[in-house]
Amino acid sequence: MTRSVLIIEDDVRIRRIVAMTLRREGLEVTEAASGQEGLDQLEERPHDMVLLDLMLPDRDGFEVCREIRRRSDTPIIMITARTDSHDVVAGLEAGADDYVTKPFVAKELSARIRALARRSRGDQVRPRIQIEDLEIAPQDGVVTRDGAVVPLTRTEFKLLSELAAERGRVVSREELLERVWGYDYFGDSRLVDVHVRRLRKKIESDPSAPTVVTTVRGMGYRLPE
Amino acid sequence: MTRRRGPRTLRGRATLALTGVAAVLTAVMALGVWLYATDYLLQTRQNVTLAQAAANGAQVQRGLATPGLSPAQLLAQLPRETGSVSLLADDGEWSTTSLRIGRDDLPRALRTEVLAGDPSRQRIVVDGRPYLAIGVPLAGLDDAYFEVFPLTELDSTYRVLSTILVLGVLTVVPVAAAIGWWVTRPALRPLDRISAAAAAIAAGNLTARIDPREDPTLVPIAESFNATAAALERRVRTDARFASDVSHELRSPLTTMLNAMALIEDHADDLPEDGREGLALLGAEVRRFERLVADLLEISRADAGSGDLVLERVRLAALVHEAMARRELDGRAGVPLRVASGADDVVVRADKRRLERVVGNLVENADNHGGGLTAVAVERSGDIARVIVDDRGTGVPEAERAAVFERFARGSGSARTASEGSGLGLALVTRHLQLMGGSVDVTDNPGGGARFVVRLPVDPEIRRPG
Structure with a gap:
């Protein structure tokens, strides 16, 4: 099945060449030159993935990111000009799922796009899991608390279900980067950390004292047995 | 260039100077005390002995006028302090109350002067001991009375005094050195602060400054130091930002270049031989350029500070x-x-x-x-x-x-x-x-x-x- 990617980038040369490359990789690409145009495109029809430049002429990239997140759970890979902690972390906090730093090679990006765009909901044959008052149903792709659906993004859900599949065991950041984000080696462990923080805000009764997703210092994360 | 001798640190030099001044001052004081005290003691002693000798001389004069008394008997009757010796020259005949001190122990000049009729005194040394010899001329021709007073006691007083003074000077030197070392420490602490700040800047901490409020004496130097440091910091930051801006600006074209390069490489097989070789060269250079931009950005960021350091x-x-x-x-x-x-x-x-x-x-x-x-x-x-x-x-x-x-x-x-x-x-x-x-x-x-x-x-x- 063809995945559709929306690229929001004001630099026409980068936009053109990335779009060309991704099309050659078998993806369906829509181009948008501004934040507003990108949001309009998304309104028109859903995409499997958004590539979003944070430096846009009309709207602040972080704001566009939050806006997309408000409307859908479409995975977002942000394009940043720097690797500074605050830029990356702020983007992830704004709802981005992954990031790529200029200069990047779009060809090397396709594996990650596929990993994030993979429909995780309903395509897994994993049993339902009950942890405290949370119920994780991988087959339905939903997490419920006391019967009410907890709104998770696809990446957050995938992260939770990967941990749930190994419950009781510590899963390292590297393993999570590989399974959730599609990094074959060496991703940025901040991706995992910020996503765990986002996840905790949604599923923990007290995010500052987590009982579901617990940190094992220097090793990784774990869900209780 | 000639090498400066002595301690090279300011503190060492200050301490040395202080010690030197203290040593000279105490030495001068000790010398003054010595001169005054010895002079006073000697004067006192001389006054006492002169009075004694004069009184005894007068008594001998009277005794000589009394017939029947031998000079030895006459001398034996005289009141004398312990250790002093009386000598009498009577018509050229010498008598003495001591076996150890006789006519020959008195200097010839003294004898001549006194026998010629002038009272006189002189310090002499007999058997290694100091004495004060006082001569009193008597009425008769070639008659004179001499009394020799021991100065041993005075001498030992001198020795005690000089020992105390020398010890005093010797004690003052190390004490002055210690005090100097101790006192210069807080005095030179501002310099420590300046050198610490300078060292911090040299080690790469461009934000190091001196707080002039810590010490009012520091204000002028702290101000100029801080101004220099601020100028240096501005300069370094401008340079670092420039390098960082340049590499940032290069990132977007580089992205296009890298991706276009990858795309062309996918079509490399469609190119003629020399086209492929040219492409390979171009590809290598584009990647080297990418590396250069990345490293330049990274090093300029490191230069700008350790802001994103995650330990x-x-x-x-x-x-x-x-x-x-x-x-x-x-x-x-x-x-x-x-x-x-x-x-x-x-x-x-x-x-x-x-x-x-x-x-x-x-x-x-x-x-x-x-x-x-x-x-x-x-x-x-x-x-x-x-x-x-x-x-x-x-x-x-x-x-x-x-x-x-x-x-x-x-x-x-x-x-x-x-x-x-x-x-x-x-x-x-x-x-x-x-x-x-x-x-x-x-x-x-x-x-x-x-x-x-x-x-x-x-x-x-x-x-x-x-």
């Missing part, structure tokens, strides 16, 4: 192992990684991303400029963890060892044509290690190539005993 506990051996695995993924033949016993679980406090760059750059340097990597080792001795990277090149000549860590350094032995580096790799290694409290240097390895040694402090939290 965490890193298992050194595991990190080096991963770096080696990545190298093999890039298609290089594996080389032995030796982890010394006790170093397998060593944890350092470091910025993981930076440390990865450090190890990666050293390994790459060995492969690209050192004729190939031959061995990597992780070791630990005490509180220091080491990563050792050996290559099979010609080594780095002693004279070039510091220079290889400079920016855009090109060693004489490096294969320039095969170079894919940015020229910033080793400079980045140095800069990153500096930020993490570590260091790097280069020596020879036993196989003849270069050996780069990274040193990092072991994380104190998990330092094992011993």
